Amino acid sequence: MFDIHHFDGIIYGADYNPEQWPRETWPEDARLMNEAGVNLVSLGIFSWAHLEARPGHYNFDWLDEVMDLLHQHGIGVNLATATASPPPWLSLKYPDSKPVTADGIRLEVGGRQLYCPSHPAFRSHVRQLTEQIAQRYQGHPALKMWHVNNEYGCHVDQCFCDLCAEEFRTWLRGKYGTLDALNFAWGTAFWSQRYGDWAEIQPPRRAPTYANPTQQLDWRRFSSDNLLTLYRLEAGVLQQITPHLPVTTNFLGFLPGLDYFKWAQEEDVVSLDAYPDPSGSRPHMEAGMSYDLMRSLRGGQRWILMEQAPSAVNWRERNTLKRPGLMRLLNHQALAHGASGLMFFQWRASRAGAEKYHSGMVQHVGPDRSRVWQEVKALGQELKSLRELTEARLPARVAVMFDWNNWWALEIDSKPAALKLMPLVQKWYAALRQLGQNVDFVHPEGDLSGYDVVALPNQYLLAAAGAQNIRSFVERGGTLVSGFFSGIVDEHEHIQLGGYPALLSDVLGLWIEEWLVMQPHEEQQMQLLSSGKTYGVQNWAEVIHVTGAEILATFQQDFIAGQPAVTLHPFGAGQSYYLGGDFTEEAVTDLLEQALTQADVPVCRVPESLNVTLSALGDDRVLHLLNVHPTQSLQVGLPEGGTRFENGAPLPQAITLPPYGVLLARYSRAVRINELNIVAEASARLAGR
Numbered sequence: 001m002f003d004i005h006h007f008d009g010i011i012y013g014a015d016y017n018p019e020q021w022p023r024e025t026w027p028e029d030a031r032l033m034n035e036a037g038v039n040l041v042s043l044g045i046f047s048w049a050h051l052e053a054r055p056g057h058y059n060f061d062w063l064d065e066v067m068d069l070l071h072q073h074g075i076g077v078n079l080a081t082a083t084a085s086p087p088p089w090l091s092l093k094y095p096d097s098k099p100v101t102a103d104g105i106r107l108e109v110g111g112r113q114l115y116c117p118s119h120p121a122f123r124s125h126v127r128q129l130t131e132q133i134a135q136r137y138q139g140h141p142a143l144k145m146w147h148v149n150n151e152y153g154c155h156v157d158q159c160f161c162d163l164c165a166e167e168f169r170t171w172l173r174g175k176y177g178t179l180d181a182l183n184f185a186w187g188t189a190f191w192s193q194r195y196g197d198w199a200e201i202q203p204p205r206r207a208p209t210y211a212n213p214t215q216q217l218d219w220r221r222f223s224s225d226n227l228l229t230l231y232r233l234e235a236g237v238l239q240q241i242t243p244h245l246p247v248t249t250n251f252l253g254f255l256p257g258l259d260y261f262k263w264a265q266e267e268d269v270v271s272l273d274a275y276p277d278p279s280g281s282r283p284h285m286e287a288g289m290s291y292d293l294m295r296s297l298r299g300g301q302r303w304i305l306m307e308q309a310p311s312a313v314n315w316r317e318r319n320t321l322k323r324p325g326l327m328r329l330l331n332h333q334a335l336a337h338g339a340s341g342l343m344f345f346q347w348r349a350s351r352a353g354a355e356k357y358h359s360g361m362v363q364h365v366g367p368d369r370s371r372v373w374q375e376v377k378a379l380g381q382e383l384k385s386l387r388e389l390t391e392a393r394l395p396a397r398v399a400v401m402f403d404w405n406n407w408w409a410l411e412i413d414s415k416p417a418a419l420k421l422m423p424l425v426q427k428w429y430a431a432l433r434q435l436g437q438n439v440d441f442v443h444p445e446g447d448l449s450g451y452d453v454v455a456l457p458n459q460y461l462l463a464a465a466g467a468q469n470i471r472s473f474v475e476r477g478g479t480l481v482s483g484f485f486s487g488i489v490d491e492h493e494h495i496q497l498g499g500y501p502a503l504l505s506d507v508l509g510l511w512i513e514e515w516l517v518m519q520p521h522e523e524q525q526m527q528l529l530s531s532g533k534t535y536g537v538q539n540w541a542e543v544i545h546v547t548g549a550e551i552l553a554t555f556q557q558d559f560i561a562g563q564p565a566v567t568l569h570p571f572g573a574g575q576s577y578y579l580g581g582d583f584t585e586e587a588v589t590d591l592l593e594q595a596l597t598q599a600d601v602p603v604c605r606v607p608e609s610l611n612v613t614l615s616a617l618g619d620d621r622v623l624h625l626l627n628v629h630p631t632q633s634l635q636v637g638l639p640e641g642g643t644r645f646e647n648g649a650p651l652p653q654a655i656t657l658p659p660y661g662v663l664l665a666r667y668s669r670a671v672r673i674n675e676l677n678i679v680a681e682a683s684a685r686l687a688g689r
Contacts, residue, residue, distance in 0.1 A: 002246040002269035004302065004340045006144060007076065008039045009387035011304060011341030012380050014361050016041035018066050019050045020350055026066060029348065030073040032367060037380025038075060041347065042306065043067070045080040045150050046112065048129065049087035055125070058132055071142035078248075079143055081130045081234050084150035085112035090125060097122045099159035103206050106161075111354075113155045117226045118163040123233060130234045134241040146242070147306075148234045148249040151273060157257025158223040160203045169198050171222045185492040186214040210414045213493045220408040224259045231266060250306040253290030254422060259404040261443045264297035273307035273345070276330070279320035282430070284611050284628045287330055289429050291337035293402070296441040300393060304341035305334045310372050311359035319357065324371065325660030328379050329626055332662045336613040336624035340390040342383070344376070385646040386664070392615040392622060396438040397452045397601050400429060401459060403444050409461040409493055410485075417517045417540060421458055424483060424582075428457040431589035435596060436604035436612050436673040448473040452599045455592065456482040463491040467503035474507055475572030479599040481592060482508065482578050484540055485515070499545075508578045509549030509569030516541040516560060525556040526565035526581060528590075535587035541565070542580040549578070552591075566591060602674040610634055610657075614673060623665040623676075627657035634661075637677030642667050 004011075013033075018026050033041070044051070044063060052058050070077055091098055091109050097119040100106050107114060115122050137143050158164075176182040179195055188194040193212055195201055204211040204219050235247045246268035251260055253274060264270050272294045276283035294303040308330070312321040322330075331342050349360030359372060367373040407421045432439050432455065440451070444466030448454055454473060459466070459482070467487065474480050487501020496502035499511030517540060518524060524537035529552060541555055549569035554562050567578045577595050579588070596603050606612050609629040615622045622645060627634045634657045642651040645664035654677075657663060 002145075002301075004390045007341075008074075010335070010383045010390060011040045011343065012036075012383055013038045013040040013075075013078075014042070014344040014347040015045060015307065016043050016066075016347045017046065017350070018043075019047055019062065020352075021348065023062075023065075025348075026069055029362075030069050030075065032362060033070075033075055033347070034073055036361065036373075036377045037383065038347075040076045040078055040144060040341070040343070041070065042078040042080060042147050042343065043070075044082045044133075045147065046082070046085045047080070048082045048085060051082055051133070052087065052129060053089075055089060055093065056128075060132075060136055067137065067140055067142050071140070075142070076144035077140075077142045078145045078147045079133065079137060080147040081126075081133060081149060081238075083126045083129060083148075083234065086115050086122065086125075090122065094119065094121045096161065096163070099156045100161040100164075102158070102160050102204070104160070107156070111155065113151075115156075116159045116161055116163055117230050118159065118161070118167040120163075123230070126230065127233060127237060130237045131241070134238050138242045143242075143245065145269075146235075146238045146245055146247045148231055148238070148247060151250055151252055152227050152231065153224075153255055153257040154252060157227070157255075158203075158219070160205050164226065165201075165203050167226060168203055168219065168222050169201055171225065172201065172218065173198065175218070186212055186218075187492075187494065188212070213409075213412050213414065216412050217405070217409050217493050220257070221259070221405070224257060224262070224404070227258065228263055228266065231263070235266060248304070248306075251294065253293065254425075256407065260293070260297055261404065261446075267298075269304060270294045270297050270301065271304040271306035271341075274305060274334075275307075275309055275313055277316065277320065278312075278322050278326060279318065282608070282628075283326075284330065284333055284626070285426070285430050285433065288333060288337060288433065288611070289426065291334055291339065292429075292439050293441045295338035295394060296399075299447075300338075300440075302338045302340040302390065304343065305331070305339045306341070306343050307345040308343070309359050310344050310361050310376055311363075312357070314355050314358040321359070323630055323660075324375065326630070327372075327375055328382075329628065329660045329662060331379060332624065332664075333611060333613075333626055335386065335389050336611075336615065336626070338392075338394055342379075382646075388617065389615075389622070392617045394438050394613070394615050396440040398432055398437045398596070399440040399442040399448065399451045399454050400425065400432070401444055401454060401456045402441045403459070403461070403466075405491065406444075406459055406461040409489060410458065412493070416515050419458075419460075419485065419540075424457040427585050427588055428455055428483070428592070431585055431592050433611070434589060434606050434608065435593055436606050436676070437596070437601070438614060445469055448478065449476075451478065452601050453479045453481065453596055456480065456486055458483050459486040460488050461491065461493065462487045462489075462496075462501065462503060464503065470504065471507050471571075474574035474576055477573035479574055479595050480507070480576040481595050482576065484542055484580055484582065504576075505547070507569070507571045508567070508576050509571070510544050510546045510564070510567055510578060512580070513543040513545060516543065516558065523557065524581070526553045526583065526587070527556055528553045528566070533590075535590075536584050537565070537581045538584075539582040541582075544578075544580050549576075552577075555581070602672045604673045604676050606676075607634070610636070612673065612676065614671070617666075619668070621667045621669070621671050623663075623667065623671065625657060625663040625665070627659060627661040629659055631659050633658050636663075638665060639667065639671045639675035641669065
């Protein structure tokens with residue numbers, strides 16, 4: 001359904017909120033959009049109160065005018081259904097349409113996303129508004145794409161009201177069929193929780209102590225599905241009226257509340273809102289993870305960066321601006337990781353409201369005196385020479401396994417330790433990127449056949465189907481690298497008995513007896529037997545018994561001194577590594593390098609200040625090199641035969657990337673990442689900053 005060729009090259013634009021500005025501003029906006037190279041704007045996202053000021057009374061005159069104006073200037077529209085923020089009259093008319101927290105507090109008017117997804121009248125008004133918009137604009141020449149709601153689950157991903165409780169019970173009936181099946185799955189023999197009537201089942205509201213773990217897990221699944229029902233409602237209306245137009249809703253990267261692997265199958269194209277913190281130590285790594293996830297959700301399909309900040313946001317405790325060059329660099333990174341569209345929130349920085357200090361393409365000072373305007377305008381012009389990138393694909397030989405069900409299960413309370421999934425995933429992802437790898441994210445039951453190496457930072461919850469998928473991958477010749485506390489429970493959050501991880505113990509050639517959870521002041525080390533090199537271990541170590549696996553490293557302290565810390569086990573035509581503790585990023589990087597090398601995957605030690613991506617464009621290869629350091633240059637030796645992507649000029653064998661510098665090198669052959677030569681003194685200086 002989504003075809004980038006329907007747009008004029010790379011999509012470039014922003015959220016546009018003309019209702020916040022006098023009508024006299026609109027023609028100036030359109031003129032400036034042309035000057036900046038804008039070809040698409042998202043329109044009407046928060047316009048419900050302007051389109052339907054009273055129930056059933058619609059006013060589209062202003063939107064007609066804006067749609068016509070944009071079309072006259074050659075600017076397409078990603079038209080929103082305007083349902084992301086209900087008008088105050090809806091909450092007054094239906095007080096029970098406001099969501100309820102786990103503590104029983106009903107949220108009030110004044111923000112956005114103030115709705116219970118289960119409320120029948122809210123759903124009815126959503127359908128009516130979507131139908132009105134779709135019918136009115138179905139033939140408008142400016143309309144290029146539909147934008148459903150906005151950032152589902154950003155503020156309210158769970159509602160605990162009685163309506164949602166009833167929807168939850170309906171969802172459970174569909175899942176389990178009988179109370180006996182539910183009682184078994186929830187383990188209700190524990191703490192006298194057995195249910196004798198569906199009406200007895202409630203959401204996991206605030207309770208005297210730990211709620212039932214499986215109840216909590218099913219509640220997260222239901223809450224994701226319940227919001228998905230809203231999306232399906234609107235998307236169904238749009239697809240019926242305009243089957244020829246693509247439909248999307250904007251995701252938020254690694255958002256805890258929604259299972260994006262499931263959601264993405266309902267979209268025609270994945271879109272992302274990305275706001276990495278410029279003050280963070282590695283904003284490019286934070287952004288890159290989300291970019292790679294978006295590409296992975298639909299099997300490598302290119303995606304749209306729907307929102308980003310031109311400079312500062314408004315919602316952190318300290319809102320750091322994007323220094324000159326960083327905005328351009330992060331957009332080049334998005335293109336390198338598979339984006340076909342680059343859009344901002346928002347076009348013109350607001351004068352009033354909660355986001356008035358959020359940057360816009362047009363800042364408060366106006367375009368003539370704005371550094372940000374000069375940068376976004378220059379990027380818009382630059383993109384015209386890069387439009388061929390929309391045809392590129394990103395081949396990856398390495399995948400990181402990720403699953404929202406596992407995330408939810410791992411972070412349910414009453415565990416051996418309060419483990420967090422994202423720091424582990426970020427550590428392993430950073431290690432792979434610094435080894436020069438393109439990285440896909442894959443579901444445990446996804447297709448693993450195209451990968452040489454699958455990295456498993458953690459898979460605490462592992463259902464039988466996922467375990468069999470991993471087993472088959474290794475048997476066929478794949479390399480598995482598994483992290484600690486994996487394969488512990490099934491899809492019901494029941495322990496897999498017989499020695500952890502029961503479903504993979506033969507694949508790994510080991511079993512785990514117990515876990516050594518360390519206090520913050522405790523220290524542990526592990527040592528590689530081959531080199532004698534030692535690494536720190538924090539938080540977690542395991543008591544491992546090998547049943548055929550080779551011991552690659554041992555722990556050095558406490559009662560587990562001399563016992564296995566890292567193992568390698570052949571299984572079928574493949575092999576499995578196991579990392580039995582929370583190791584440093586250096587250790588993870590070294591171990592992943594060994595696994596990649598043995599799997600014949602080319603590696604290149606990339607300094608922290610260099611971001612490298614290799615994409616395929618027909619028979620050609622494109623090497624994207626980004627110097628993410630704000631103040632220091634970096635020297636890079638290039639493979640022979642490269643040309644500049646934007647103009648075809650020959651490239652020298654060595655180049656110097658300035659701070660926030662970008663290079664796109666094109667090759668008419670299949671270059672390998674290990675052909676890069678990072679000049680040692682430069683990389684050492686940058687890595688040690």
